[in-house]
Amino acid sequence: MTTTREFQGITLERLREHVWEIPQEEPMGVPARVLASEELLEQIGDDKTLQQLKNATQLPGMQKYALCMPDGHQGYGFPVGGVGAIDAETGCISPGAVGFDINCGVRMIRTNLTYDDLKGTERELVNSLFENIPSGLGGGGIVQTDVDTVDEVLERGLDWAVEEGYATREDMLHCEDEGRRPDAVADYVSEKAKNRGRNQLGSLGSGNHFLEVQRVTDIYQADVADAFGLQPDQIVVLIHCGSRGLGHQVCSDYVRRIEQKHGDFLKSLPDKDLAAAPAKSQLAAEYYGAMGAAINFAWVNRQLITHQTRRVFERVFDRDWQDMEMELLYDVAHNIAKKEPHDVDGDTRELYVHRKGATRAFPAGREEVPRAYRDVGQPVIIPGSMGAGSYVLRGGAESMNETFGSTAHGAGRTMSRTQAKKDYRGETVQNDLEERNQIYVKAQSGATIAEEAPGVYKDVDEVVRVSEELGIGDAVARTFPVCNIKG
DNA sequence: ATGTCC
Helix, strand or coil, X not given: CCCEEEECCEXXXXXXXXXXEXXXXXXXXXXXXXECCHHHHHHHCCCCHHHHHHHHCCCCCECCCEEEEEEEECCCCCCEEEEEEEECXXXXXXXXXXXXXXXXXXXXXXXXXXXXXXXXXXXXXXXXXXXXXXXXXXXXXXXXXXXXXXXXXXXXXXXXXXXXXXXXXXXXXXXXXXXXXXXXXXXXXXXXXXXXHCCCECCCCCCCCEEEEEEEEEECCHXXXXXXXXXXXXXXXXXXXXXXXXXXXXXXXXHHXXXXXXHHHHHCCCCHHHCCXXXXXXXHHHHXXXXXXXXXXXXXXXXXXHHHHHHHHHXXXXXXXXXXXXXXXXXXXXXXXXXEEEEECCEEEEEEEEEECCEECCCCCCCCCCHHHCXXXXXXXXXXXXXXXXXXXXXXXXXXXXXXXXXXXXXCECCCXXXXXXXXXXXXXXXXXXXXXXXXXXXXXXXXXXXXXXHHECCHHHXXXXXXXXXXXXXXXXXXXXXXXXX
């Protein structure tokens, strides 16, 4: 007997534990799959996620199935938590399936401090981080510069940061793609986008972006944690942000240009917000180059914040950052498309793997994984809410077969920002976190704290449990917040 | 996510 579930007229068949399929029927190009427990599926079925996922199967060249990760929710055209692997020769590339915040991502910095070393300094630390790391809407970055320098950043990514003394070679090696997209083309980024980025290099932004000091509370796999340099009670720093106004402008520019140039093609798609450029078109090449440039910008952004975090820790603890061993564990992108070779029906094909609110999760043995982690798998960082803490996973053995080497990227929202502001008051959330959980939060705006209240997020434990049980990403360590700054 | 409209 087949178990089925229906949401808003869309029927899903349960293939096995945590795997739900929307079978292919006209006009779908391939089936769609949702990877979720029953509990998470209820939430995913609540908004437009499933319809968007069905729509996504109509993108030409989509391989095997359109995927929704356990933390999925509705997005612009294509679901957040969506993975779409599309033939790079005969298919298309879709800015809507990458997202507005190109290379939004997360990095974790280790320290050799323990929670005891930090206790008593939380207030000073959170204030100093807040004062020294720009956050909130609009301009004001750690580096304010000109368009020529932005061009360098766009073309060279962390190579630029190393040359300028903001990064070490080790930092570079511990980023996805080693912090540099070689196929980035600055010329394909508009002057307007570059001007928006000029004074935003080294800034957190707003919304769900944050910097969090955390302590490691649980280790689930001692040998992998050892390879990642993680141990109980250790202090780590998590940075979550993206490419700010520059990436947003790149996405807007190309959505508009694609609508203008490929209008007829778009009319064949069920939702114009899926806007995609045919694989061999000039616009596809330009978007891929511009997206790569915005990806480089985001890596430099997170690196400058890392640099400044090291400076703040040096002042607060009166030690060098090298002495505190503040090394980058890893930096993952969760809003990108990338040409990757994947096995499809026995053939290896070059695919544009779109991960929009999804994280690459390559298993042990892959050459893309940094040498230090190659025997255990790629580190995957999954932040939860500011009251819940986060997880470090390692890419699971099944990820290449099941998800084109991907897993979830976070807890995922359960309610809109508007609803959150009705249900929560920033000051109350902030005081509760400090009094009940010794979590020190500082934000530019009380509204942001209300919008990001722990209660508006899904259960990150449940998201990670599903990832682990599917074998696409396995829990290595869990952290709990100590200090959090946001926009 | 985002100078929440060029």
